[in-house]
Amino acid sequence: MTKLTASVLKTPILKAPKLYLLTNDDEFELLYAKLEIALATGLIGLLQVRRKQMLALPDGQEKLYNEAIKIVALAKEYRVPVVINDDITMAAKLGIGVHLGQQDGDISEAKRQLNVDQIIGRTCHGDIELIEAAQNDGANYAAMGAIFVSSTKPNASTISLQQLIDGCQKKIDICIIGGLTVENIRQLAGLPINYIAVVGDIMDLPVESIAKRCRQWQQALNDWSVV
Template sequence: MAKPLTLVPVPKLYLLTNDDEFELLYRKLETALATGLIGLLQIRRKQVLAMPNGQTLLYDEAVKIVALAAEYNVPVVINDDLTLAAQLGVGVHLGQQDGSISQAKQQLMPNTIIGRTCHGNVDLVKAAQDDGASYAAMGAVFASTTKPNANTLSRSQLIDGCQQGRDNSVNKSIDMCVIGGLTAENIGQLAGLPITYIAVVGDIMDLPLDRITKRCQEWQQALAEWQSPA
């Protein structure tokens, strides 16, 4: 008798902000969120932070973005800034040098999303899992305009990371996130892997405003074809 096929859940699209001027950024976010496709939103504004009054500007922007996301019931995480995340009552994404998971769990509300950058290292995925992070982000999967010089993962690294995320020998589950050069055209190469979040910046946010809705629809079609035998 043939073994029943196991279908993995369809991942959620995880949208990251770019460095557009804020009015344009806000309109793009509003357009993307209105499609109902976005499952998680990250505020990452490197150029704003580099300005003399960057922290104040980022806070003002983040307040507006968090309020917008709330209208569409989309959770928000702040990139690398635990203090701001705590002030706004939202989640945080931490790089390896940007604070500990335990500190984040102490400062944020229970069940708040806490993400951890794990690059291509399965040991970092395990560490994030042991520390109680919500998700581990692996990448870059492909070269991207955001980080053109980032090291890309091999297929085996990605599979190993996903297997660690599903490891039942540990008592803490962790969602897996992939990032780096992902598009509606190449995401099918990852079909069948147990991924919870597909992080996207340029493939949506770098488009002109009037192309955002169509691109989200193309992503929706790509994700509709995601499930395959695991």
């Protein structure tokens, strides 16, 4: 993708996006330690519990719920809202929001089960019709991507710059995901993006490197309007 300026969109430069952190599949004690450091930086604006390897276990649902209770409690200490991936029922049980893939439940059902202040996100890839549907159905944000090739989902198709620009014109918060790093996010500076979803660029680092990487992300977001 080519670096943008605000003039490309003919719209005022908006405030910097929030960093949206997703969990990885680390062993739980290690995951928790990393989350505690990342949340303590004050940088994280939204947290998603996504533990696909855990769910593949015979008792994965129960284990995930027990982990999620601890993660939600930790996030609450730092006043960071939480969503869980794909599971409306568990989201309602935990009192948190939900992120839904296209095949993982209806937004209307999520709105029925969740409180009005709980966030509902929808995967929309680069499809404008899906973004419009998410907006009309009452989702809080539409997730677009993959922006770059991702280590988490290496086979996911990347979207074009024009698709991203078009998505940003819709009246719904836009979340970008897929291969995003401190280094390449600067290519998107000036776009009216609301959330930058990150997994590997933070969570795949050793514990002792998490705080430094978060500070680097903070600098990148501080520079968001400097294009």
